[in-house]
Amino acid sequence: MSNLFKIIFVVFVFIGCTNNNTSVNNIIKYKGTYTGNDITYNGSAIDAVAAITVEESGKVTLEIKWSNQTINFYADADLVKELSNTKFEVNSAGQYLSLDFSSGLFFIYNQGSYNYSGNLTKQ
Numbered sequence: 001m002s003n004l005f006k007i008i009f010v011v012f013v014f015i016g017c018t019n020n021n022t023s024v025n026n027i028i029k030y031k032g033t034y035t036g037n038d039i040t041y042n043g044s045a046i047d048a049v050a051a052i053t054v055e056e057s058g059k060v061t062l063e064i065k066w067s068n069q070t071i072n073f074y075a076d077a078d079l080v081k082e083l084s085n086t087k088f089e090v091n092s093a094g095q096y097l098s099l100d101f102s103s104g105l106f107f108i109y110n111q112g113s114y115n116y117s118g119n120l121t122k123q
Helices: 002-017 022-030
Strands: 032-041 044-046 048-054 060-066 069-075 080-082 087-092 095-100 105-111 114-122
Touching: 022 048, 022 080, 032 060, 048 105, 048 114, 060 095, 060 105, 069 095, 069 105
Parallel strands: none
Antiparallel strands: 032 044, 032 048, 032 114, 048 060, 060 069, 080 087, 087 095, 095 105, 105 114
């Protein structure tokens, strides 16, 4: 009888340790690279190029090239929060990234008082 309890305990521990991350499962539907140059900075249009990559693992990478500078943001899959089937957000270390895949990809990236946004298309 005690062996049965041990087996049941191990099964419950195993089930408890598995991570069913539906945000990762849903964001990988949008895997690929999205790029565009219709970018705004604090509400004003700027001459910049942005690229967002969603990897198979659910990792999200943002790169904005503007005025001889490059802004980068990386988020592992466990930081991605699903808001709906087409909307996701990442809030990490004072940085915020919103992804809306409703029509192409619209993003908002906030880093302190710096706000970037834009429409990107899948490559």
